[in-house]
Amino acid sequence: MNKQPSIYPSGVRKAHHLKINDLAYLLEMDQSSLSRFEAGKFQSLKALIGYHILLNLSIESSIRQVFEAGFKGLSDRCFQLIEKVSEGPKTLKNTLRLESLNNIVTRLMQLDEAYV
Template sequence: MNIIHYLKQARRSANLTLQDMAYLLDMDFSNLSKYETGKKQPPARVIIAYHIITKTPLKKLFKYSLLGVIDVVSSKTTSLITQLEEEITTPKLQKRILALYEVLNNIGCLQDINEQDYDNKSE
């Protein structure tokens, strides 16, 4: 399920019409419809508003964006570590490499959280 389905599902679960939501967000009905049908990508402002109005967790609404960012940052971080480890080691370079390993650790924690969420839903 992608963000579009979560937005529509959240709104419907809150018993709000598309017109109601557009009014609450102070935006044009047709633009909001485009977000819910996938014709346009919703900006963060809209996603956060859905969270506030419908109490849908931000983690759920941002899930697919988060996964894409995790993949890119993880790949780039690993690549940069490899490049830096091939250079002559200096104290400053060692600090950078340690910081990059911490980035990978942070990403690992985020992935663990997503896996726990998935495991809890499948029980």
């Protein structure tokens, strides 16, 4: 039975017969940061792009995980800010802020539908 290649950073790295300190050297990053990145405990754009370029790691699943983790909090804070601004004075600046915030919420909802 053929072993399927891993889609996880550590599996991809190991499939290329590289040690984590090899990647740390190539990416000019701390080995412990890469270890946490591989474990999913640390988000690093530099590591994500580095693994993608050097090892052909698909970044779609990683981007999806980051999006899902941040989406709920981001949308919740948008609604909270809309409520806060709505309770404030009815000035032109606040009206424009509300319009921008509502546009952001619309965009977030579109992104959410795209990733479902």
